Amino acid sequence: MKALVTVDAGICGFQTRIHAESEDNQNVSFCVVSACEKARKFGEALIAKGPVDGFAEIGAGWDGVVLTTARETLQGCCSACAVPIGAFKAMQIAAGMALPKGVTLEIEKVESN
Numbered sequence: 001m002k003a004l005v006t007v008d009a010g011i012c013g014f015q016t017r018i019h020a021e022s023e024d025n026q027n028v029s030f031c032v033v034s035a036c037e038k039a040r041k042f043g044e045a046l047i048a049k050g051p052v053d054g055f056a057e058i059g060a061g062w063d064g065v066v067l068t069t070a071r072e073t074l075q076g077c078c079s080a081c082a083v084p085i086g087a088f089k090a091m092q093i094a095a096g097m098a099l100p101k102g103v104t105l106e107i108e109k110v111e112s113n
Contacts, residue, residue, distance in 0.1 A: 001021070001022055001025060001093065001094050001095070001096055002019070002020070002021045002094060003018075003019070003020045003021075003089075003090040003091075003093035003094040003100065004017065004018070004019055004020075004090070005017075005018045005020075005086040005087070005089055005090040005093075006018075006086075007082050007083050007086040009036065009039075009081060009082055009083065010082070010107065012036065014034060014035050014036035014039065015034070015035070016032060016033065016034035016036060016039045016043075016083045016086065017032070017033045017034070018030065018031075018032050018043075018083070018086050018087050018090045019031040019032075019033075019090070020087070020090035020091050020093065020094035021094055022051075022054065022094040022095050022096070025054075025095055025096040026053060026054055026055055026095055027051040027052070027053055027054070027095075028051055028052045028053075028054050028090075028091045028094045028095050029047075029051045029052075030043065030046050030047055030052070030087060030090070030091075031043070031047070032044075032046065032047070032083075032087070034083070036083075038073065038074055038078050038081070039074075039081070039083045041073050042069060042070060042073040042074055042081075042083060042084065042087075043087075045069050045072065045073050046065070046066065046069045046087065049065055049069065052064075052065045052066060052091055054091050054092065054094070054095030054097055055095070055097075057088075057091060058092075058097065066084060066087050066088045066091060067084055067088065069084075070083075070084035070087075082105070085103070089103065
């Protein structure tokens with residue numbers, strides 16, 4: 001199965017396209033395309049770790065390959081980047097563990113009283 005997740009990261013203005021593919025509905029390979037250098041480094045590091053076992057990843061949660069790679073590569077202001085969540089969702093879809101459904105964050109500044 002194949003999945004494509006497009007992440008518009010917010011105020012930085014960068015868009016990242018995450019392609020995920022699994023031939024056996026378990027092991028998922030990634031391709032991450034972005035104008036953002038940090039998102040590209042995340043993608044390169046994720047790809048270097050080889051296919052991700054989707055079932056193991058679900059069980060590992062925060063300690064899985066995708067989110068551990070995010071912690072290793074996206075630091076500082078990029079620690080809250082939405083790209084790793086997009087990669088995790090793409091992995092779930094490619095492995096047949098979730099149906100594709102958009103995720104939305106509505107972010108606004110609220111003035112204090």
